[in-house]
Amino acid sequence: MTENVALVPEVVGAASETEQQRPQLTLVPTRITEGRDELNLAEWPLSALSDKSDPSIKTIYFEDKIFDRSRNEYIPRRVTITGSDAFGLPTPLDEEVLLALIQLSKAHGFTSKRVYFNRYQLLQILKLPANGQNYKRIEQALNRWMGVTMYYKNAWRDRKTQSWVDESFHMLERVKIVTDERHSASSDTTSYFEWNEAVFKSFQNGNVKALNYDFFLSIESAIAKRLYR
Template sequence: MKKKGTGNQQGRAAIADDSQNCQAATGVDEMNFAEFPLAAISKRIDNGKKTVTFEKVLFDRKERRNVVRRLTLSGSDRYGLPIVSDEDVLLACIQLTRLQGYQAPEVRFSRYELLKLLAWPDNTRNYQRLAQSLRRWKGLSIFSDRAFYDHAAQSWVNRDFSVFDNLLIYHRDGQSPSTPTGCSRFTWNEVIFNSFQAGYLKKLDWNLYLSLSSPIAKRLYRFLDKRFYYGNHVEIDLHELAVMKMRLSENYNAAQIKRALLKGIAELESKWELKPLPSSVQFERVAMGHWIARFQRRPKRKALDYPIKSGNTILDRFDRSSLAVELTRRGIGPAIASELVGNAASTVIQSMIELFDWYNKLGQIRGAGFLVQAIRNPDEIAFPRGFESSEQIAKRRTAQDSRIKRKRDFQSQREVSEHQMDSRRYEAFTAFWGGLPPVTQMQFEEQALSQAEPTKRLGYSRAKGDGGKLFEHYRTIILRDHFERTR
């Protein structure tokens, strides 16, 4: 037992060192989380607010009608809604899950290793801060009305779920690096874990993310990195970007929004591949009270290569140190574990660990000696029928992702064409409407309302008393429909 504890201590110390010193640690981000701001952009929630809602009306190509996508976040009475630093903690939990291979929704950890992954100082205040953050995520409920994308089903779904189903925080596990790992644990909700397993993930430069000082820069980096998948240019309504993506105040005017965004933009221009743009191009007023924000990405720099003499060409140093810890957890001494990690390819080690676990789970017990010999002599190992390593799964998913990408490229071209067509139709309607005198506009609106679809007319009537954006949305739809019917 003493020997095993020493291995854990050395392995965890290696993780701590690598999480801070690794030059190109590859992380991952869940695509829905990159799109929706689950945490506030500030350090506190004003007026103890415990529920926020984001809503947008979009045209659904499959149903050929406008639909409302609504995301509601509700925090617990005791811990409230997540704040800005909680987003870092949630991402760190995703990195821990990645290191454990997405094998199960339950992830075991110690607060010490989570602090080191976050590069937070190892002190009592941060242990308490981490516990509070995990509890805020545990208490958060997410209500999705066509807002959460189910990658496996390839559709937007109505789902109500939490982030964590269970959480256990072992309050003594942060006292020193020698404390055994895995004392604390959290369990992902099945909706989120299924998204992980379905591969709805994107790469995230973890070291770059941690180096960003501005919360706006961090959130903008994740959002733009996702959107740049379709090309090096992103254009979005300024108000939508500020409120629905960055979680800035709805009361901000355009000038305040631009000031808030510029600090984060400047940091991404200096540390990332965001291309500087003239202010008139970055933010353009296209109509009264309507602004567009534009972003461009520089051509990607060639990734720095850090060759490893041992042949570890896939996993970075952070991953290799975690493999040493995994070997010690399976009964291999720290010295042999270090030797294996230093001399064998990381993919081989990972595959043999998976094979070792597969045998033992079936009751066909294999000892540490089998694992050592399998790693040293992988050519002598024949994978049994029914076993599939993560490398094999990754190759299969890569082929599947390639097919999906071709499909997305085709859909993207269709979306651009449809967007251009819709823009021309909107410009024609705007020119027509602006040329009518007020009296004629009133008559036209009465005719349009009388011939509108019942659902649209009902929405118009319900929203008319309150006015605001929802009413203007229904009114514009009804007017445009009648214009296109009669022009």
């Protein structure tokens, strides 16, 4: 049986300047059973549990205590998530979009902070119909992840040093969305996003785990999806 694939642009090779500016197409299965999840992002909730959260609430936080073997003591951990005035806090669907971006990066081998894509293929990976409403939802999700600030206090695991550290960042550093994708032959006319350095380093350091992404999408409840991760 032939597996359906989504074509996702990727910059490969190092030949000529012209070739470098022309993203090639990488095949990404639309049915992803061997997906990946970043361990820090999987451990803590990143959004409210409803798509209809109170717009007046711009900050949420989660905290706990964990035993740190290197210190031989329990340490408090806290994650604070602050949304922008324009776009607010992330929603459960925004988390799904973020997880889809991780699958795109995994398909690219976690080799670059910048990942080229187009909106239609992203909707395929999310198993959402290609219509105006869903195109808008993707754009909203990307804008939220640009605007949200994450504050990890003793809560970001540095795999390289095997320690809990403080990190503060925006999930995405840059997003470019090309709405006319009929002529996306070069990097100037192709959508892309760029991970924050802290997240990208975590990918490269192997701080990821296997995830049956296709099964994840089949789960209906946002709470059940969070527990599965």
